[in-house]
Amino acid sequence: xxxxxxxxxxxxxxxxxxxxxxxxxxxxxxxxxxxxxxxxxxxxxxxxxxxxxxxxxxxxxxxxxxxxxxxxxxxxxxxxxxxxxxxxxxxxxxxxxxxxxxxxxxxxxxxxxxxxxxxxxxxxxxxxxxxxxxxxxxxxxxxxxxxxxxxxxxxxxxxxxxxxxxxxxxxxxxxxxxxxxxxxxxxxxxxxxxxxxxxxxxxxxxxxxxxxxxxxxxxxxxxxxxxxxxxxxxxxxxxxxxxxxxxxxxxxxxxxxxxxxxxxxxxxxxxxxxxxxxxxxxxxxxx
Amino acid sequence: xxxxxxxxxxxxxxxxxxxxxxxxxxxxxxxxxxxxxxxxxxxxxxxxxxxxxxxxxxxxxxxxxxxxxxxxxxxxxxxxxxxxxxxxxxxxxxxxxxxxxxxxxxxxxxxxxxxxxxxxxxxxxxxxxxxxxxxxxxxxxxxxxxxxxxxxxxxxxxxxxxxxxxxxxxxxxxxxxxxxxxxxxxxxxxxxxxxxxxxxxxxxxxxxxxxxxxxxxxxxxxxxxxxxxxxxxxxxxxxxxxxxxxxxxxxxxxxxxxxxxxxxxxxxxxxxxxxxxxxxxxxxxxxxxxxxxxxxxxxxxxxxxxxxxxxxxxxx
Numbered sequence: 363x364x365x366x367x368x369x370x371x372x373x374x375x376x377x378x379x380x381x382x383x384x385x386x387x388x389x390x391x392x393x394x395x396x397x398x399x400x401x402x403x404x405x406x407x408x409x410x411x412x413x414x415x416x417x418x419x420x421x422x423x424x425x426x427x428x429x430x431x432x433x434x435x436x437x438x439x440x441x442x443x444x445x446x447x448x449x450x451x452x453x454x455x456x457x458x459x460x461x462x463x464x465x466x467x468x469x470x471x472x473x474x475x476x477x478x479x480x481x482x483x484x485x486x487x488x489x490x491x492x493x494x495x496x497x498x499x500x501x502x503x504x505x506x507x508x509x510x511x512x513x514x515x516x517x518x519x520x521x522x523x524x525x526x527x528x529x530x531x532x533x534x535x536x537x538x539x540x541x542x543x544x545x546x547x548x549x550x551x552x553x554x555x556x557x558x559x560x561x562x563x564x565x566x567x568x569x570x571x572x573x574x575x576x577x578x579x580x581x582x583x584x585x586x587x588x589x590x591x592x593x594x595x596x597x598x599x600x601x602x603x604x605x606x607x608x609x610x611x612x613x614x615x616x617x618x619x620x621x622x623x624x625x626x627x628x629x630x631x632x633x634x635x636x637x638x639x640x641x642x643x644x645x646x647x648x649x
Numbered sequence: 650x651x652x653x654x655x656x657x658x659x660x661x662x663x664x665x666x667x668x669x670x671x672x673x674x675x676x677x678x679x680x681x682x683x684x685x686x687x688x689x690x691x692x693x694x695x696x697x698x699x700x701x702x703x704x705x706x707x708x709x710x711x712x713x714x715x716x717x718x719x720x721x722x723x724x725x726x727x728x729x730x731x732x733x734x735x736x737x738x739x740x741x742x743x744x745x746x747x748x749x750x751x752x753x754x755x756x757x758x759x760x761x762x763x764x765x766x767x768x769x770x771x772x773x774x775x776x777x778x779x780x781x782x783x784x785x786x787x788x789x790x791x792x793x794x795x796x797x798x799x800x801x802x803x804x805x806x807x808x809x810x811x812x813x814x815x816x817x818x819x820x821x822x823x824x825x826x827x828x829x830x831x832x833x834x835x836x837x838x839x840x841x842x843x844x845x846x847x848x849x850x851x852x853x854x855x856x857x858x859x860x861x862x863x864x865x866x867x868x869x870x871x872x873x874x875x876x877x878x879x880x881x882x883x884x885x886x887x888x889x890x891x892x893x894x895x896x897x898x899x900x901x902x903x904x905x906x907x908x909x910x911x912x913x914x915x916x917x918x919x920x921x922x923x924x925x926x927x928x929x930x931x932x933x934x935x936x937x938x939x940x941x942x943x944x945x946x947x948x949x950x951x952x953x954x955x956x957x958x959x960x961x962x963x964x965x
Contacts, residue, residue, distance in 0.1 A: 395838065
């Protein structure tokens, strides 16, 4: 029950009508927001002749032709594997490093740590292109262009700050007595952190990890700049298909690859949606 | 990353007792243990975040040597002078500003409005709120491509529907104004759900007794909204705006997939322009100078927004 709704007497007929109107409007808005995705998935199962029609077709004989054709022709499978490797690597690296730093910011008094935390927060304002240019030049000089690890490290520049701030506010909400009693009982700082704090934060950690992986999964700019053939990811392929002006709009390919990209992420996001909503809202308002 | 020595040091570290100062050696170990939590993040971010920024600044003051692919001699403000004299840079900044000026307020207002709509208590509320997560996890580049299909002037379903009510056909990507509108629509579609989530949490956190009091005083819906709800929400609205701003200045993927800056340069936002200058035209020094200018501009504006939001909070 929202507060605004309370402002009306609940059982009055006007209030009930207003509530019903809000429900209808809310459902309508959700349908509008979900339609584009529905349309993309629907189109991916269409035959070429069913795609380009007026009026647009909602009923047709579904086919997997777009998937079969595109999975063979382009290196989509390889790119998918690359994207999984990079998203997992970047997600894991950032969750470990970011969680420890977030814990330090929340709980351990360190001289200069607050300044460092503020600088990290400021780093969210750095345009990625200001990093992409020097990263490309340095990676080229070191000969690490088109390697998974390069992309993983590049992604950690925005994932570590993200994890740090989310986990910092998460840890600040935990009662201090948790580690203090453990440490009095003879646990070291590490023991208290790994045996008490980490297990208790597991749901929050998991949702932060999943969201970090999603952010890495969909990243485009660094992937465009730092990879070429071997380690290239799915978003680069989609940018290529969408921007292909020579062969015209290949909607079958676009929607098929787009659907493959979106489905796993949506499944994961819905699995952890409760934590995601909480974490996002808190990260946004307190961070 | 922890080294082995760090780990053994940790195991040997004495139990920390806040009331009694530890002996000297113990304190040093303790300090190491404490910093070891922070150290990996500091190390990674200094090498991967701070160093590249300084390198960008370095390049921006140098002549870029294509042969060695690195910064050559120091040229002072030359690159900056060239960039500031380049009308395309200003055009691109203008395009970015137009996008931001329309998209940000639209998304914040829509986000809070929708959050209010979907927050009615009924059986489907949880489902609706969960469904709103979906657009925000669609990769921006997929969003751009997907909408490019929907808005296609010839075969797109949008023009078909608009045709049914007698509008159009609209040349979404051929007309400069409409192309900008398309970008704003796609961006709004992708990002409004994020604001809806934050706004939902904020609405649920509003104190109920204040509204009860307003009701007893006979305040109507409109005045309750404007003199009770909005003032209470101002801090969250301001924070949301700043967060969305920090995301929106990075606009790149959607434009790249949907319009690639076109028609002409009508949607050529600054990040795409710098990207093209650097990686297509190989003008790294000028690109670095532009990146530094954008970085400074972003920081200054972010600072201004933060101050303004604090002022707003005091006002209400």
